[in-house]
Every structure is written in structure tokens, then in C-alpha cells.
Amino acid sequence: MRAAVITEPGDAEVLVVQDVEDPTYGPEDVLVAVHATALNRADLLQRRGRYPSPRGTRSDIPGLEMAGVVEAVGDRVGDWKPGDRVMALLSGAGYAEKVAVHERQLMAIPDNLDCEQAASVPEVFLTAYDAMFRQCELAMGESVLIHAAGSGVGTAAIQLAAAASCRVFGTAGSPEKLEQARALGLDVGINYRTEDFAEVIARETGGRGVDVVLDVIGGPYWAQNLASLATRGRMVIVGTMGGATVEANLGALMGKRLRVHGTVLRARPLEEKAQLTQDFARRVLPLFARGVVRPIVDRVFALNEVADAHRLMESNANFGKIVLRVA
Secondary structure, eight states: OEEEEEOSSSSGGGEEEEEOOOOOOOTTEEEEEEEEEEOOHHHHHHHTTOSOOOTTSOSSSOOSEEEEEEEEEOTTOOSOOTTOEEEEEOSSOOSBSEEEEEGGGEEEOOTTOOHHHHTTSHHHHHHHHIIIIIISOOOTTOEEEESSTTSHHHHHHHHHHHHTTOEEEEEESSHHHHHHHHTTTOSEEEETTTSOHHHHHHHHTTTOOEEEEEESSBGGGHHHHHHHEEEEEEEEEOOOTTBSOOOOOHHHHHHHTOEEEEOOSTTSOHHHHHHHHHHHHHHTHHHHHTTSSOOOEEEEEEGGGHHHHHHHHHHTOOSSEEEEEOO
């Protein structure tokens, strides 16, 4: 099979499409012919040698999600058959023509989505759903601040929060991205280049703050995030694009009785990821089928254009997901 391989740690040009061996699959696994995969920030880190793969996953082929068609199933697989359209969160190796996935990590692709759209769902929608609703227990009628509103996670989180009748605040670096995000359910857009988001939230909430913060920036936003939270507010950190080190004022946490969560999906054991996948399939996939939420695709590249796709993500110019068409 063909795959986009990291030939050595480095810039985008180290990604080269090569012929590699097909994956093997066990009795509870499903072999999927991949039609599309999508980029995530973790792929950039892996390409630079700064995000090692979990044990048992190839480290030289990135890719944390995919959509495709079942090609073969293991002897103990009961829920899937060849020809089924499926999508999944992966531990890696999604930039390839075939992947082997445990049957419990697969989800059926809604009929109204094609594979390029479906490949844009697993990583960002599962991340946003888990972070906001499972970790922070975001409830109907509450408010949430979502950083990087134009990112894949941001566009997913905005839609899920809006579908739950929450008031949605979001930050982005351009008026254009904020305007696009408003069409997805963003109530209050904040340009982080020209505005202090903590001041905007204080003004818009009458000094109360928001119930939940979904943060992908990390260290530089720590103090402002805490200032933006209401009493008994919750923050979940799903990325550290700006840095991972903070000087913390614990009094701010104590005085407001705040909760701070850190979370990743890739390193979790199979059972946890399977439970999350099945919960998501039951509660959220029907929203896709009804058109309540939808994957946001910025641009689709061919597999042999993978270096250009990485450069686009590094430029931060995209709104929504960058997709690789594999087949």
C-alpha cells in the first residue's frame, strides 16, 4: 500500500509517499481501505520528532483519524462486514491506504456525509465532546469560551455547544474567522490580536464570567482564562500551542473553587477510547444525520500533496479541517 512516510524528523518536505507493507489485523480488528484522512496539530509535532506514537503504532506514518470502507474483518468481529462505510479515531498511521482498527473504535458514517467530510469528524468532534461534556460537564444554558474558534476543534466545539443551547464565546485572530464562526453558532467573537478576551467576557457577562473554558493555547492564556471563569467554573486544556509552562496563582483557583482538567485522547487505553467512541456514536452522530452539526472542511489535498497540506496548517490560515484524499 501507499503511505505518507516521515523519512526523518524535520520540516514538511520530509514527508514522502512510499510503498509500505499492508497492516496486519487480529481477530477483533477490522481492515479498512482508507479513502480520506485529516490533519491535526499532533501530526506536525510527530513529523518534527516531538510526539512519539503509542507502543505498537508506527511512528513514521502520521494520521489520527480516517474514513473509508471495510475491506476485511477478523474472526471475532460481529458488528462490521466488508463494504461498510466507517470512520475512526486512530493512534496513528492514518496517512495510508489501509489501516487496522479494533472493531469497537469504528463508527458508521452518516449517509449524508462523504468520506472527505467524515474523515474530518473523529479527532476534533470526539475531543470537543469529551472535553466539554464528559470532562467539564457543560450543561444546557451554561456559557463556554472556546479558543482558536477557526481550528478543527474550535469549529466542532462551537457547534456542539450551540446545539446544547449554551452561550458561546470564541477567540480567533481575524475578523473573517470570527464571522465564519458566527455562522456555526458563535455568539460573541473576540479578536485576540486587538482585544483582551478576559475584559470582553467580564463586560459581556456583567462580571460573572463563563462556566467552561476550552483551551488549546496553554501557558500564555492561563491567567486570563482563570479571570474569565465564573465561580465553580471549569477549564479543560487540550493543547499547548503557546507553551506548557505557567506560574500559577493557586489563590485564584481556591477563591473561585475552580476545576482544571488536562486531557489527551491518543495515549488512552483501548477500553477508554472505545467507551468514548460508543458514547459519541449514540449521542452525537444523530446530530450529523439531522444536519444540526457538520464537519467543516477548509481544503482537500491529494496524498502526494501532503507536504503542502502541512504547510497550510503551519500557516494558521485554515478555517476548519485540512483533508488528505487517499483513494
